[in-house]
Amino acid sequence: MTPKLADKNPFPVCFADVEAAAKRLHGKAFKTPVLTSETLNKQTNSQVFFKCENFQRTGSFKFRGACNALMQLSEAEKLRGVVTFSSGNHAQAIALAARLLAIPATVVMPADAPKVKQEATRGYGAEIILYDRTQVSREELAAQIAGERNLIIIPPYDDARVIAGQGTAALELIAEVGELDLLLVCCGGGGLLSGCAIAAKTCSPQCKVIGVEPDRADDAARSFRTKTLQTVSNPDTIADGARTPSLGKLTFPLVLHYVDDMATVSEAEIRKAMFFMWERMKIVVEPTGALAAAALLSGVVRTENMKIGAIVSGGNVDLRQACQLFYDS
Known part of the structure; x- marks a missing residue:
């Protein structure tokens, strides 16, 4: 895809790295499906496109x-x-x-x-x-x-090669559905968020990018708002992919530069979104993978006549634990 916005920022990861990663991963990573929900579209009065990385190899982005x-x-x-x-x-x-x-x-x-x-x-x-x-x-x-x-x-998120690879999820999404008004991405250490933000801001310059965290693991949201790196210690959240202690040395400045806002959702809202996606969309999604949907379903992120992309980060969940979560909700 030809970028519409030249990436001239002096960061260790740029759009060219995401493009190179896409070429490198061709034939190795799956091109994951994009799903929609008429129920959610009506509720948000928008078009929502879920990039389903729960169908990626190993079950996540x-x-x-x-x-x-x-x-x-x-x-x-x-x-x-x-x-x-x-x-x-x-x-x-x-x-x-x-x-x-x-x-x-x-x-x-x-x-x-x-x-x-x-x-x-x-x-x-x-x-x-x-x-x-x-x-x-x-x-x-x-x-x-x-x-x-x-x-x-090989760190899980604070590595330029890892960040570039994660950005290919948003690159694929925009290539398939066209430019977006809003992209919602879950956030743990910020690798997926920063990589996808780089791709989105280059391929769809008007797109607003929002990261989503659990309330109980809101270190990235606090870091974003204070412009100072904040930490959290072993947060008690069902979204285990968001239990990272902080954004990284690479991801923090990338998030500050490319991301427009951060949102947080409660444990109850995560369970509700996870249940919605299992019951209404018929897909297995883990709690972290439901964060973007939770921001929409809860109204934490308000939308009106928008074209929205949402990254479903993964579907690796213990079925017994998932059933208990649904029962608790």
Whole structure:
């Protein structure tokens, strides 16, 4: 796609990197479907297009960034192997991408990560090292393991190659449905949000980009409004993909530059949106993947006669836990 706005900003990731990632991922990452809901369109008096990354390989958008990052390693680095830290979706993405590229992979995961994500990560062939997230810093543990084993660290979001890969989700969405008035993207560490914002602002310059977080994990919203990096410690939210402690050194300035606003939603609103998407749209969505829909359904983000894109980040959920969430709602 030819950009309508030249990307001249002095950041480590630009639109050309997103385009290059799209070419690199062709034939490896899935082109995921775009779904609509007449019920939601009527409720919002707008057209809403859901980019369904729950149908991506490993069940989330994370495969895009993980594969893009691993494909750019040198042959010597691939032989050494990689290590990452993740609550689940990036873990699975690294595990599968590493298997496809014949790269040894080690993943540091919290012991309370959803079992379905642990099992899938192990099933893709990665070695899992569990830790207590209330006692141990995952970044420090990964750095220790990398030093001991001479491994390459692939962070879950604060990596230029990962950010560029994630941006291909928005690139595909706009290529399929045309320019947007608004793009809603869930936010944890900001890799998906910043990558998609770069793509959206280049391909659809008038598009407003809003990141969505849980109320209980609102560090990015606070960072955005204060222009100072804020943190959160092990937030108690069902949206496990948004439990990151803060935006990254790369993603924070990108979010400040490309994103127009941040919104937060309650746990009840996340459950309601998740239930809506399961029941009315017939798709399996995890809590983090329902954040954008929650912002629309709750009215936190107000719309009127708009063309809206919403990134559904993933669908990796423990079915027993999901049923309990629905019962609780």
